[in-house]
Amino acid sequence: MITASTVQLLKHPGPVAPTRRDVMAGRNQKSYRIALRRGETLYACVTEALKFLNLKAAALNIEHVTFSHISYFLITSSPEVEQVAHYTTALHLDERAMLVGAGATVGLTDRGQPAIHCHGLVVTESGRLVGGHFLADDCVIAEDGVAYISALDYMDLVIGVDPEIMTPVFQPKYCEA
């Protein structure tokens, strides 16, 4: 922790894109409350609901859930890697942990499979905090939970390599009605 008077900006490896902010607007979008079922993965619960609802993109708010296992990445940087930051190898927490908070977006991979970009923080039964980039397909639910889905069905949200940061991220585009 530092107290800084200046704010650090970064030089990424690729050319700076002229667009600095993408804004996609929808109207009369629907919201859904879904169950996160014990024994299933977070990925399975969310993607099965989206498939049933015929949604390809959504914002996800997880209200409460307890996991029996989570896998996650931390973020780091190293001089050997061109990108300014990158994820570690997967870490695993193999004990019950209750969600404290999370943020997530759901879209598609470049192969058309559902993808969840989810960051979150959990607390174990001993009070230890664990957080990072959750690997939703290896986050197993221990107790039923609830999440709300805000449909973003006016747009395609597909993972692609951003030329500026040279890292795959969601690339939003309006889709045909």
Next chain:
Amino acid sequence: MTTIEQGHTGRIFYVRIHPNEDLVQSLEKTFIESGLERAIVRSSVGSLAHCCLECGPGKTVDLPGPAVEILNMNGEISCDESGSPVTRASGMVMGMDGAFFAGRFVTGRNPACMTVEAVIEEWVVDQRVAMG
């Protein structure tokens, strides 16, 4: 006197913030450009090149990057008396050393690292009712 607003959500906006662009200012630019009067910050996920959180009156904490992970964010954007947007969005982040911090994101001091995704939803007031 306390006022209760009866209303409903309207338009919903997905905002992707590119590297080095400020989180709070990007949300406020979207708010102005879209002609919003009030908005709810629904969710956010991404990383910051530098993070500054307000933890109390006049108290802030600065976290060095290059990548501070946003773990969640919620809040509201409204207008002050002069009509300028004011964002009150708080959340939890994880520093490069793995430590966790929480607070309100300070305007102009939270540039995006790789990407920040945020979803904001318009709050449309139908009726204001004064209590008491």
